Amino acid sequence: MRSFVFITLIGLTVMGSRAIATEDLRALGEYLAAECFTCHQLSGDHNGIPSIIGWDTWAFELVMNEYRNKERDSNVMQTLATALSDEEVKALAIYFNSIKPKDH
């Protein structure tokens, strides 16, 4: 019984710290995203510049890494992506994933 309680406590601690880390990253992403919204629309509209909200985080990170590695063309995106750290790309992925396209 005692070990069960102990393991449960560890489980809750791990889950708890993970949730906080994700929340911190989302806040960092929101901060960094201000730069992105000068071109990309928060509403999810495509105005010649593609929508980047609501993507799966893995897909977002993949594309950003392609820009960083210059495997995907776009001078502006390559320059922006190269300036970001792995953690910042993850933070942006979490933040943009959390924004849902508005209904029209």
Ligand code: HEC
């Ligand atoms: C100066 C304008 C500008 C800014 C600022 C900008 N982008 Fe972009 N972004 C573009 C353009 C233009 C494209 C389309 C490039 C192409 O396909 O030729 C693009 C493409 C993308 C794509 C791929 C979309 C797709 O469907 O292929 C992602 C992801 C992206 N940007 C993320 C970001 C993030 C994250 C930021 C902020 C760090 C950002 N962008 C800031 C102009 C911008």
